[in-house]
Amino acid sequence: MTFVRRAVAVLVAAAAGPLVWVATASPSDAATCADAGGVSVVVDFKSLGGGAQSVCDPHGGGQKAAALFTGNGYELTYVQRTPGFVCRVQGLPTPEDDPCVNTPPANAYWNLWWSDGKTGKWTYSSLGAASLTIPAGGSVALSWDDVEGQSTPGVAPPKHQSAAPSATPTVKPTPTPTPKPTPTSKPTATPTEAPTEEPTESPTPTSLESPAPSPLPAEPLPPTVTPSPTPSATETPSSAVTDEVAPTSGSADAGDPDGGGLPAWVPVALLVALFGGAAVVVVVRRRAGAS
Amino acid sequence: MSTRLPRDLHPVAWWVWALGLAAAATQTTNPLVLLMLVGVATLVVMARRSDQPWAGSFRLYVIVGAVILVMRVVFRIVLGGGVESGTVLLDLPEVPLPDWVLGLRLFGPVTQEALLAGFYDGLRLATIVICVGAGNALANPKRLLRSVPAALHEVGTALVVAVTVLPQFADSARRVRLAQSLRAGDTRRTGRLRRYLVPVLEDALERSLRLAAGMDTRGYGRSAGATPRERLVTGALMLAGLCGICVGVYAGLDTTAPRVLATPMLLLGVTVAVVGLVAAGRRVPRTRYRPDPWRAPELVVMASGLVAAAAMWWVAGHQVLTAYPGLTSWPTLTPLALLAAVVGVVAAPAAPEPRLQGALA
Structure with missing residues (x-):
């Protein structure tokens, strides 16, 4: 499935050529914040499907990262044995892939990134989502990481202090992953050559005949909203948050054989029988020993 | 019943x-x-x-x-x-x-x-x-202990001795206390402790020496008949097996490690360790009396x-x-x-x- 989707994404993006995608693709995408008052909340699903989504929370300044995600409609699930470690966003990855009991491995977990809104760079958070406070004008992102090393979100954090955003989309300042030869870090360098190489469909800023305004002046940074451009039209329904949740959580529930479940009284009765049996055995043996 | x-x-x-x-x-x-x-x-x-x-x-x-x-x-x-x-x-x-x-x-x-x-x-x-x-x-x-492989017999004996020490200790403490309660003597706390502790420790030491003498008489830890080369081979096999098992278990738990290091390495380590155990067991002649x-x-x-x-x-x-x-x-x-x-x-x-x-x- 994902392979087909990726292939389609690559094909379409390649056909689209060097045009730049700016328009929002789903209703929930309000893009990153244009002014310095709010907090940009980004979730990049990458290979999980669903693209990179971003929302501007106008009153998000000073809130904790976890509150920002849940407050903007992203459901977070934590690892059972490691409190505060985000395991699932919007039910992804599914319980079949990861039961969320132990901490996920380093090549399949949600990275937490943040930006203070001045540097225009993502910083890998050294705190958990419940402890990290995002300043007003900053950004916070959860990015699915299925490669060795870290992979930055496909959406660049807005930069509010600089006078004018630079005209070319090549600016996208994500310096950390560039030395690494991982495929996901490629597109961040030059978006135009991205689709030919990269396996994740998220940060492809190329597009087709978008009715969008020119990317140059208006937006703080052009490729802000990059929800897997057109494949969403062909393969996946859309990258809207609500659309994304319903099928996955449904399938998660379907993974548990509901029909095979036993009524609740069965285990309780058995527990009583086991411990009661142990008590009876003790009494019987003691009596036998005494006589 | x-x-x-x-x-x-x-x-x-x-x-x-x-x-x-x-x-x-x-x-x-x-x-x-x-x-x-x-x-x-x-x-x-x-x-x-x-x-x-x-x-x-x-x-x-x-x-x-x-x-x-x-x-x-x-x-x-x-x-x-x-x-x-x-x-x-x-x-x-x-x-x-x-x-x-x-x-x-x-x-x-x-x-x-x-x-x-x-x-x-x-x-x-x-x-x-x-x-x-x-x-x-x-x-x-x-x-x-009778069921452990011959090579582990000596380690097993030591373990059994360790396991049985605590009950023996409790037993000797009980005997000493009983004997003391029959006699007059220092009833202050520190004095009582000294009167109590010294005989118990002495008892434990004596018992250990007796046990050691008994084990020595029966040839415990004797490795006669093994040439230095045999010992070297056995030791190398055991160490290699142990390393293999360690690597295999680690790779099995760390899902990002190459899969080659997980199950194959574990199996290899176990095999080498078993060979080492068999080699080591050959120099411990041991018979079983009324096996379970x-x-x-x-x-x-x-x-x-x-x-x-x-x-x-x-x-x-x-x-x-x-x-x-x-x-x-x-x-x-x-x-x-x-x-x-x-x-x-x-x-x-x-x-x-x-x-x-x-x-x-």
């Missing part, structure tokens, strides 16, 4: 049964399954333990399990507050900590999810501990433990939400998970009644 004569079940069968239950417990956090495993272990221990000193150790393991459980939940309250969202049960104020203790928080709102997660997690470890305790209480460590029989009850007991582990392993792979239930709803059971949880109870009727020392007297 039955026409079977009382006898001790083969200790290896008890250990396979107990470790099977423990393996089943590691595959799940479902509290129903875990509590049932604890119930099974308790029932079987109560029904089939002997009156030897080690049989009383089960209570100790249960206490340790309870302490583990309480500690896990307490630590979730102290350190895990406010981390997870969910139903807030108790809104404790958060103790402000300086910035340099990155990410640490004291107290904060206690959620139902955090408490349940701590409870499930603690219950799993407690169940494993209690299952191992059941094995300890049921299997006779001295008879187990291995009959149908042993098979049934062992099979019940293996079935529990295998069934739970399947459940953990295919019925994920049963094995690792969510924290927001009542955990459910499937028939297979139920089977894995209660199949161990077969051991109670299958095993013969233990021989009781009190019955002989």
Whole structure:
């Protein structure tokens, strides 16, 4: 499935050529914040499907990262044995892939990134989502990481202090992953050559005949909203948050054989029988020993 | 109860049964399954333990399990507050900590999810501990020594000596106290301690020297007949096997490691270690006097433990939400998970009644 989707994404993006995608693709995408008052909340699903989504929370300044995600409609699930470690966003990855009991491995977990809104760079958070406070004008992102090393979100954090955003989309300042030869870090360098190489469909800023305004002046940074451009039209329904949740959580529930479940009284009765049996055995043996 | 004569079940069968239950417990956090495993272990221990000193150790393991459980939940309250969202049960104020203790928080709102997660997690470890305790209480460590490979005979002897030290110590303390209570003497606390401690320690030392002399007479630790080359080969095989097992286990737990290092390396390590053990065992000539029989009850007991582990392993792979239930709803059971949880109870009727020392007297 994902392979087909990726292939389609690559094909379409390649056909689209060097045009730049700016328009929002789903209703929930309000893009990153244009002014310095709010907090940009980004979730990049990458290979999980669903693209990179971003929302501007106008009153998000000073809130904790976890509150920002849940407050903007992203459901977070934590690892059972490691409190505060985000395991699932919007039910992804599914319980079949990861039961969320132990901490996920380093090549399949949600990275937490943040930006203070001045540097225009993502910083890998050294705190958990419940402890990290995002300043007003900053950004916070959860990015699915299925490669060795870290992979930055496909959406660049807005930069509010600089006078004018630079005209070319090549600016996208994500310096950390560039030395690494991982495929996901490629597109961040030059978006135009991205689709030919990269396996994740998220940060492809190329597009087709978008009715969008020119990317140059208006937006703080052009490729802000990059929800897997057109494949969403062909393969996946859309990258809207609500659309994304319903099928996955449904399938998660379907993974548990509901029909095979036993009524609740069965285990309780058995527990009583086991411990009661142990008590009876003790009494019987003691009596036998005494006589 | 039955026409079977009382006898001790083969200790290896008890250990396979107990470790099977423990393996089943590691595959799940479902509290129903875990509590049932604890119930099974308790029932079987109560029904089939002997009156030897080690049989009383089960209570100790249960206490340790309870302490583990309480500690896990307490630590979730102290350190895990406010981390997870969910139903807030108790809104404790958060103790402000300086910035340099990155990410640490004291107290904060206690959620139902955090408490349940701590409870499930603690219950799993407690169940494993209690299952191992059941094995300890049921299997006779001295008879187990007869079943270890020849190469481990000397290590096993040392272990048995270590295991039996504590009961002996308690016994000598009891004797000394009895003797002292018959005599007059210093009744102050420190003086009494000296009067009490010195004879006990002296007794322990004397006993150890006697034991050492006895073991020496019987050729303990004697490695005659092995050339230096043989010793070198044996040692190299053992070390290589151990390294292979370490690498294999590490790679098996770290899912990002190359798969070649996991199962193949583990198998290779085990093979080399077995070869090393066989090589080392050839220089320990040892005969068995009245070996423990291995009959149908042993098979049934062992099979019940293996079935529990295998069934739970399947459940953990295919019925994920049963094995690792969510924290927001009542955990459910499937028939297979139920089977894995209660199949161990077969051991109670299958095993013969233990021989009781009190019955002989």
